[in-house]
Amino acid sequence: MSVLSAGQTQGSKRRHNLKMADRKAGFGLLAPAGIVILAVTIFPIVYSIIMSFNNISLTTNGFAFQSNGINNYKTVFGSPVFWHSAWFTVYYAVVTVFVELFFGLLIALAINNVKKLQGLSISIMLIPWALITVISAQMWDYIYNGVYGVLNAVAESLHLIGQPVTWLGQNTSAVIAMMVADIWKTTPFVVIILLSGLQMIAQDYYEAARIDGANSWQLFWKVTFPLLRGSIALAGLFRILQAFGVFDLPFVLTQGGPGTATESLAILGYRTLFEDLHFGVGAAVAVSTVILILLACLIFLAGFRSMVEEEAA
Amino acid sequence: MIQPRWQKILGYVVLIAFLLAILFPFYWMFITSFKQDKEISAYPPQYWPTNPTLSNYREAFVQYGFDHYMLNSVIVAVLTTFFVLFFASMAGFSIARLPIPWKKPILIFLLIISVFPPIAVITPLYMLLRDVGWLNSYQALVIPYTAFNLPFSIWILRNYFLQVPGALFESAKIDGSSVFQAYYKIFLPLTRPGLFSAAVFTFVAAWTEFFMALVFNSSNSMRTIPVGIALFSGQFNVPYGTIFAGSVVSIVPIMILVVIFRKWIVSGLTQGAVKG
Numbered sequence: 001m002s003v004l005s006a007g008q009t010q011g012s013k014r015r016h017n018l019k020m021a022d023r024k025a026g027f028g029l030l031a032p033a034g035i036v037i038l039a040v041t042i043f044p045i046v047y048s049i050i051m052s053f054n055n056i057s058l059t060t061n062g063f064a065f066q067s068n069g070i071n072n073y074k075t076v077f078g079s080p081v082f083w084h085s086a087w088f089t090v091y092y093a094v095v096t097v098f099v100e101l102f103f104g105l106l107i108a109l110a111i112n113n114v115k116k117l118q119g120l121s122i123s124i125m126l127i128p129w130a131l132i133t134v135i136s137a138q139m140w141d142y143i144y145n146g147v148y149g150v151l152n153a154v155a156e157s158l159h160l161i162g163q164p165v166t167w168l169g170q171n172t173s174a175v176i177a178m179m180v181a182d183i184w185k186t187t188p189f190v191v192i193i194l195l196s197g198l199q200m201i202a203q204d205y206y207e208a209a210r211i212d213g214a215n216s217w218q219l220f221w222k223v224t225f226p227l228l229r230g231s232i233a234l235a236g237l238f239r240i241l242q243a244f245g246v247f248d249l250p251f252v253l254t255q256g257g258p259g260t261a262t263e264s265l266a267i268l269g270y271r272t273l274f275e276d277l278h279f280g281v282g283a284a285v286a287v288s289t290v291i292l293i294l295l296a297c298l299i300f301l302a303g304f305r306s307m308v309e310e311e312a313a
Numbered sequence: 314m315i316q317p318r319w320q321k322i323l324g325y326v327v328l329i330a331f332l333l334a335i336l337f338p339f340y341w342m343f344i345t346s347f348k349q350d351k352e353i354s355a356y357p358p359q360y361w362p363t364n365p366t367l368s369n370y371r372e373a374f375v376q377y378g379f380d381h382y383m384l385n386s387v388i389v390a391v392l393t394t395f396f397v398l399f400f401a402s403m404a405g406f407s408i409a410r411l412p413i414p415w416k417k418p419i420l421i422f423l424l425i426i427s428v429f430p431p432i433a434v435i436t437p438l439y440m441l442l443r444d445v446g447w448l449n450s451y452q453a454l455v456i457p458y459t460a461f462n463l464p465f466s467i468w469i470l471r472n473y474f475l476q477v478p479g480a481l482f483e484s485a486k487i488d489g490s491s492v493f494q495a496y497y498k499i500f501l502p503l504t505r506p507g508l509f510s511a512a513v514f515t516f517v518a519a520w521t522e523f524f525m526a527l528v529f530n531s532s533n534s535m536r537t538i539p540v541g542i543a544l545f546s547g548q549f550n551v552p553y554g555t556i557f558a559g560s561v562v563s564i565v566p567i568m569i570l571v572v573i574f575r576k577w578i579v580s581g582l583t584q585g586a587v588k589g
Contacts, residue, residue, distance in 0.1 A: 019412050025492035026411030030419075033404035033463050040460030041426050044434035044441075051436065063440055110327035113320065119575065124332050126571045126578060127339070127564075132521045134539040135560040139342045142553050148356040150341060157357075164356070188335055196583045231583075245430035248523040252543050266524070269432045274528060279436060286432045293430060 045290075051283035058277060072284035082285065084260060085268040086292065092175070092264065093243035093296065096182045101236055103183075104190030109224075111191075112198045122195075125188035133185065137252035140181040144168050144253075171261040174254050178262050182249060186242070190235045197231025198224070233304055240300055244293045265289040339564075346370070346557035353554050369554035370562070379559040381534065382541035386563070388451055389537060390519040393458040397466050397515040398508055400459070405470030405507075406496045410482055420471070423464040431461075431524045439528055453529040454537070458519045466511035469581055473507030474500060510581030513574045520567065538563045 052073070055066040076082050111121070128136070143151050146166030155161045167173045205223045214222060247266035250256050256263035256271075263271075269289060273282030345353055347365040373379040408416055438457060439448075447453045477500055485495040501508070523539040530536060536544070538559070545556050571578065 022492060023412050023414075026407040026413035029403040029407035029411070029493075029496065030413065033400040033467060036400060036456070036460045037423075037426060037463055040438070040457050041429065041434060044437035045429060047437035048433055062444060107327055107331055111324050111331070114324040114328050121328060121332060122579065123572050123575050124335055126575065127568060128335060130517045130521070130567045130571050131564065132523070132539045132542070132560075134523055134543045135342075135564070136338070138542060138545075138551075138553070138556050138560065139338050141551070142345065142557075143338065143341065148354045148358060150358050153357040184334070184338065188331075191331075192579060193582055196579055200583075241428060241430070245432065247432075248539070248543075251523075251527075266430065266432050270524075270528075273436055274439075279440075283436055286436065290429060290433045294428065297428060 048283050048286055051280060052287045054280050056279035056283075058279075063279070068280070072280045073288075075281050076284045076288060081260065081263075082268065082288075085263050085265050086288075088175075088261075088263065089244060089246070089265045089289075089292070090296075092179065092246065092262075093240060096179050096186075096243050097236060097239045099179070099183055100187045100190050100239055101232065104187050104194055104235065105228075105232070107187070108191050108194035108198055109220075112195060122192060125192055128185045129189040129192075131185065133248035134252050136181060136185050137249050140177070140184075141168070141253050144177050168254055169258055171258060174258055174261055178249060178253055181253060182243070182246070186239060190239065193231050193235040193238075194228065197228045201227045229304070233301065236300055236304065237297060240296050241293065244296055245289070265292070342557045343561055345553060346561050348554060350554060369558035372552075373555045373558040373562075377541075377545065377555060377559070378533075379541065379562070382536050382538045382559070383563060385451075385530075385535060386520060386537040389454045389458065390516050392451065392455045393462065393519040394512050394515045396455065396459040397462045398512055401463050401466035401511060402470050402501060402504070402508065403496065404463070404467045406474050406500055408467070409471045409474035410479060410500070411492070420468070423467055427461075427464040435525060435528055438525075442529055449530050449532040449535040451535075454519075454522075454526055457525055457529075458515075458522060462515040462518055466515060469511050469514075470504065470507045473504040477503050506577055506580065509574055509577035513570060513578050514581055516570065517567065 051065075053067060053069060055068040055071070057064050057066075114121075143149055144167040146152070146164060146169060149164070149167070151167065152161070152164040156164070165173070167177045201224065205227070206219060209219055209223050245266050246264045247270065250262045250264055250267055251270075254262040256267045265285065266289065269282055269285040272278050272285055276282075344360075344362055346369050347367070348359070348362045349364055349366050349368070352359055352362060352364070407413060408419060434457070442448050442453050481499055481503075482495055485499050486492075490498065521539065522537075523543065526537045526540045527543070531540065531544075542556055542559060542563075545552060545559070
């Protein structure tokens with residue numbers, strides 16, 4: 001072995017050692033976050049799954065587990081209350097997310113070219129996003145109030161209704177009222193994401209398409225929409241995750257009522273777990289909810305992808 | 314591109330209508346908080362209070378101890394933000410700049426984690442906190458909030474660390490800095506915008522979270538603002554005036570935050586769209 005190559009191997013060995021040291025440091029820096037995430041999210045998720053296969057009772061010595069196979073799931077899937085909640089959650093989420101994306105896109109397109117006061121506008125749009133949902137629920141509760149709510153006053157003065165309506169007291173209007181409160185709070189968030197997506201599209205594309213004789217409709221479907229799909233997918237996913245787990249809004253605004261008209265899966269899970277103290281069955285509801293949310297995300301992404309490809313073709 | 318005039322006018326009309334729709338409920342809450350009980354339940358309602366009063370604010374703070382809820386919220390949100398920034402910046406730096414294996418799987422794993430709703434973890438955490446006697450404590454909220462906000466913050470910060478030239482890391486090491494010094498003295502100051510984004514997102518998430526706060530900290534002395542406002546109900550009717558007085562006060566810090574950090578919030582939101 002020549003002197004030169006010996007020096008080289010030594011050098012590469014030193015580099016290798018340095019790299020190993022860096023790798024060690026990398027693991028060290030990753031560890032605190034990793035440990036917290038594993039302990040507070042992964043462990044409980046696995047534990048929830050185990051719980052859902054057990055009969056759990058609260059004894060003086062704490063919680064007693066007794067394996068009972070898939071009985072909790074039999075209870076859950078055999079219960080019309082669960083299917084009612086699941087159905088409500090799905091159509092609530094689908095309707096609100098669709099309306100938010102649709103109006104969010106229309107509004108973003110309309111105001112994209114308004115250059116004045118953009119900072120102020122964005123600040124105002126961010127306030128509902130940062131607003132505590134419980135506060136917005138109380139606010140809407142007062143607006144919808146059946147005796148002295150401002151909605152009744154406005155609707156009456158426009159002669160839309162003859163006398164005050166208890167909006168939250170009837171199934172259909174309560175569901176719509178809850179959807180409106182949700183749409184009010186989250187559409188601005190969707191607009192902000194889509195607006196910044198729009199502003200990242202280079203003007204050259206539009207000019208090139210115009211020179212080729214594209215009309216506004218074609219400009220939208222051939223340029224704007226394909227280039228905006230990342231932003232739309234992001235906003236849609238954010239919203240789907242929140243809408244399928246909806247809890248705060250019905251908890252305060254409708255308490256899941258009237259009856260169980262607005263009882264979302266999260267509300268049902270909460271009641272089963274912390275009001276009825278049926279931990280095993282509640283865990284089965286929670287696990288089913290998670291599976292539903294994962295499915296919803298996959299369906300949204302798959303459906304969205306095929307829609308984008310179709311339009312681009 | 315030349316824009317037709319009607320498009321410009323339409324833009325202004327839509328923008329103003331949209332902003333008014335956002336602001337009206339806030340206006341309604343704001344003036345209601347200054348109304349007397351009689352005016353609050355007047356029909357048709359008064360669009361401007363005739364005898365503005367501060368009695369709702371007095372009631373919220375003196376009688377209901379709303380200041381205590383605020384203090385709890387501030388403590389929980391600040392501690393959570395601190396821990397998230399500390400842990401997430403180290404992890405983000407490690408993933409962006411250090412030769413650790415399985416970077417892609419780690420990032421995908423973080424994304425999947427942030428999909429899970431609180432209902433998936435709430436019971437085991439409740440049982441655990443109950444067993445160690447930590448229900449109704451600050452750590453009962455700070456620890457889960459930290460865990461739930463870490464994935465998003467790690468993503469944001471990792472993207473910012475990637476934008477800092479890697480050569481800086483090499484030259485810092487040649488100058489004799491340790492890896493931790495390079496992270497702390499060189500990279501962290503250069504990614505301040507990313508830290509702002511992560512901080513605001515985490516603070517807002519901790520400030521607004523309701524489900525876990527309701528289940529873990531329901532005793533009156535440990536309630537955060539959302540739990541306090543949700544359980545504010547009077548015996549016979551809802552005390553809207555008191556609720557809105559507390560709400561108005563609790564919105565102010567968030568509004569200031571949003572105005573100051575607007576740019577970083579928007580860039581944090583769009584990071585995902587650009588890099589994902």
